[in-house]
Amino acid sequence: MSELPAEPPPLWQRLLSRQALGGWVLAATAVVSLLAPLGLDDAQLTIYVFIGLYTMVVAGLSLLMGFAGQVSLGQAAFFTIGAYTAAILTRDAGMPSLLALAISTTATAGIAALVGLPLLRLRGHYLAFATLAFQLIVLSAISQVPQLTGGDTGLTAIPTLSLGPIALHGQFRTFIFAYVVWVLAAGVLVMNRNLVRSRPGRGLRALATSEVGALAAGVPVTRYKVQVFALSAGYAGLAGGVYAFFVGYIAPETFPVLLSVQFLIMAAVGGLGSVWGSVLGTAGVYLLIQVLDTVGTAPGLPASAPAIFSYAVYGLVLVAIMLYLPQGVLPAIQARLVGRRAVSAVEAERSTRAS
Amino acid sequence: MLEARGLTRRFGGVVAVDEVSLEVAEGELAGVIGPNGAGKSTLFHLITGHLRPDAGRILFGGRDITSLGPDRRARLGIAIAFQAVRLFRGMSVLENVMVGAHAWSRSGFWEAFFRLPRHRAEERRILDRARRALERVGLGDSADRPAESLPLGQQRIVQVARALCGEPRLLLLDEPASGLRAAERERLAQLLASLRGEGLTMLLIEHDVAFVTRLAERITVLDHGRVIARGPAAEIRDDPAVVAAYLGQARERASA
Numbered sequence: 247m248s249e250l251p252a253e254p255p256p257l258w259q260r261l262l263s264r265q266a267l268g269g270w271v272l273a274a275t276a277v278v279s280l281l282a283p284l285g286l287d288d289a290q291l292t293i294y295v296f297i298g299l300y301t302m303v304v305a306g307l308s309l310l311m312g313f314a315g316q317v318s319l320g321q322a323a324f325f326t327i328g329a330y331t332a333a334i335l336t337r338d339a340g341m342p343s344l345l346a347l348a349i350s351t352t353a354t355a356g357i358a359a360l361v362g363l364p365l366l367r368l369r370g371h372y373l374a375f376a377t378l379a380f381q382l383i384v385l386s387a388i389s390q391v392p393q394l395t396g397g398d399t400g401l402t403a404i405p406t407l408s409l410g411p412i413a414l415h416g417q418f419r420t421f422i423f424a425y426v427v428w429v430l431a432a433g434v435l436v437m438n439r440n441l442v443r444s445r446p447g448r449g450l451r452a453l454a455t456s457e458v459g460a461l462a463a464g465v466p467v468t469r470y471k472v473q474v475f476a477l478s479a480g481y482a483g484l485a486g487g488v489y490a491f492f493v494g495y496i497a498p499e500t501f502p503v504l505l506s507v508q509f510l511i512m513a514a515v516g517g518l519g520s521v522w523g524s525v526l527g528t529a530g531v532y533l534l535i536q537v538l539d540t541v542g543t544a545p546g547l548p549a550s551a552p553a554i555f556s557y558a559v560y561g562l563v564l565v566a567i568m569l570y571l572p573q574g575v576l577p578a579i580q581a582r583l584v585g586r587r588a589v590s591a592v593e594a595e596r597s598t599r600a601s
Numbered sequence: 602m603l604e605a606r607g608l609t610r611r612f613g614g615v616v617a618v619d620e621v622s623l624e625v626a627e628g629e630l631a632g633v634i635g636p637n638g639a640g641k642s643t644l645f646h647l648i649t650g651h652l653r654p655d656a657g658r659i660l661f662g663g664r665d666i667t668s669l670g671p672d673r674r675a676r677l678g679i680a681i682a683f684q685a686v687r688l689f690r691g692m693s694v695l696e697n698v699m700v701g702a703h704a705w706s707r708s709g710f711w712e713a714f715f716r717l718p719r720h721r722a723e724e725r726r727i728l729d730r731a732r733r734a735l736e737r738v739g740l741g742d743s744a745d746r747p748a749e750s751l752p753l754g755q756q757r758i759v760q761v762a763r764a765l766c767g768e769p770r771l772l773l774l775d776e777p778a779s780g781l782r783a784a785e786r787e788r789l790a791q792l793l794a795s796l797r798g799e800g801l802t803m804l805l806i807e808h809d810v811a812f813v814t815r816l817a818e819r820i821t822v823l824d825h826g827r828v829i830a831r832g833p834a835a836e837i838r839d840d841p842a843v844v845a846a847y848l849g850q851a852r853e854r855a856s857a
């Protein structure tokens with residue numbers, strides 16, 4: 247123990263510290279997301295809604311991959327399940343939309359828990375492949391029961407969100423959806439942040455680097471893995487349900503495997519395990535995709551141009567991140583500003599090689 | 602408090618632990634010694650549940666825990682500081698130690714999401730115990746460093762702090778002094794003596810015979826997976842079988 251109390255770091259450093267930076271991003275995100283809808287037209291608002299929905303999915307995926315060290319290549323499957331459950335419950339069973347949303351979210355999480363229980367006992371990349379397979383199974387199952395799901399044609403005329411007798415229609419529909427979606431996204435992010443800083447969050451981070459150590463410390467490793475998998479699926483299911491209400495039309499082709507890859511890239515760009523990075527990663531990659539689509543559909547280009555563009559760019563973005571910013575974009579910026587994490591990462595590398 | 606009956610564990614053709622029985626009384630600091638590959642660490646992993654025995658039973662506080670997983674055993678009060686360090690990368694020393702509190706704390710996902718008052722109180726308690734455990738092992742000043750940045754010897758001590766943060770009833774220490782400098786060793790010896798003074802039951806594996814005989818009242822000697830001697834520390838040193846198996850090898854190594 248040193249006798250002198252430690253000198254507090256200068257103010258600018260405290261304002262840029264890891265915790266404070268999280269606070270700044272939070273505050274900026276809150277202000278921007280509150281004000282943004284006021285200045286956007288309907289098309290832009292739609293993009294805004296999608297970014298909010300995808301942020302929820304990516305926030306869960308980032309938690310799963312960054313903190314529990316598990317990879318899901320089929321996160322869109324849970325988005326799909328959420329969307330179909332919410333659609334069928336409202337459209338065909340006549341359930342109020344909020345109740346349907348609650349049920350579809352819970353059901354998606356429940357399905358993930360059932361699927362995850364056997365898979366998460368396995369190590370390595372089993373979960374990655376199994377989730378990919380799971381998505382293919384979900385999509386083909388949807389095609390198999392057209393009486394329920396509309397088969398390949400999909401479901402149309404899905405009711406919109408409503409609260410009691412008030413349904414979201416008319417001129418301000420997209421505008422209000424934007425707020426609803428971002429309130430939900432903010433809720434998801436705050437839940438994540440709280441989780442990460444708590445006992446179970448530390449347990450998750452622990453098991454990502456040493457299951458043996460985590461078990462020895464009393465961390466119920468399998469249970470935590472299943473829970474975080476179910477949680478990430480629940481977020482995706484919630485987003486999927488809102489998506490169905492917002493768009494009003496879903497079909498198997500709405501949820502291609504490529505969507506799962508997109509989620510993965512968004513999470514990687516934002517930084518695996520970086521709660522606020524999910525927002526930036528999602529927004530950045532989504533906007534990039536929009537730009538590419540516009541460029542790809544320019545007159546004179548072949549019809550397959552958008553797809554080729556997006557695949558090429560996904561590949562490039564992933565490779566660039568792995569090479570230059572393996573911890574993700576937001577954490578890398580923080581490291582530049584604060585300079586601390588970079589040091590510890592180097593030391594970490596050195597000592598893992600030494601031991 | 603701990604009773605192992607006829608524990609056997611094979612790896613392929615190797616019988617790492619061969620019908621080992623062991624009893625540790627409440628409040629005792631028992632030593633386990635033996636040459637390299639004698640099966641000491643394997644015995645510990647059988648006790649903590651990281652390995653399953655091929656035969657034999659383990660009783661803890663009179664309860665048969667043979668079929669319980671390691672995390673369940675940790676929550677019953679069995680803690681371990683591994684020989685091969687198992688810390689959590691990317692987490693500070695303090696956070697590593699805080700993970701140890703899983704043994705007695707209970708907040709789950711829901712409590713964490715909504716930061717309920719009970720959860721917040723528990724978080725404060727966890728932080729407090731972790732800090733105290735770190736001070737106790739003498740690493741209070743390293744609390745905010747990344748755990749992997751410490752020298753390996755000190756990482757073993759972080760594991761001891763992590764174990765202590767779980768407030769164990771039985772603490773297994775697998776060569777905790779290896780990689781420590783003389784002053785750090787002395788500090789560890791004092792820590793173990795004071796923990797014993799508080800009534801904590803401990804099992805200690807150590808290569809340094811002087812270190813064990815000084816601390817442990819009773820010692821079990823393993824060789825090729827079998828117990829070849831057991832008894833008070835002073836007698837063990839002079840036991841011919843032990844001299845042959847263990848000290849002989851140590852002399853070999855010393856002269857090599």
Ligand SMILES: Nc1ncnc2c1ncn2[C@@H]1O[C@H](COP(=O)(O)OP(=O)(O)OP(=O)(O)O)[C@@H](O)[C@H]1O
Nearest residue numbers: 612615617635636637638639640641642643644684
């Ligand atoms: N996971 C494993 N797989 C295969 N063999 C193992 C495994 N763990 C231990 N062994 C073998 O079991 C025997 C006992 O090993 P153990 O690590 O228990 O010895 P030890 O007494 O702790 O040795 P040391 O003093 O070197 O730490 C050795 O022959 C070792 O090679």
Ligand SMILES: [Mg+2]
Nearest residue numbers: 641642643684
């Ligand atoms: Mg050993």
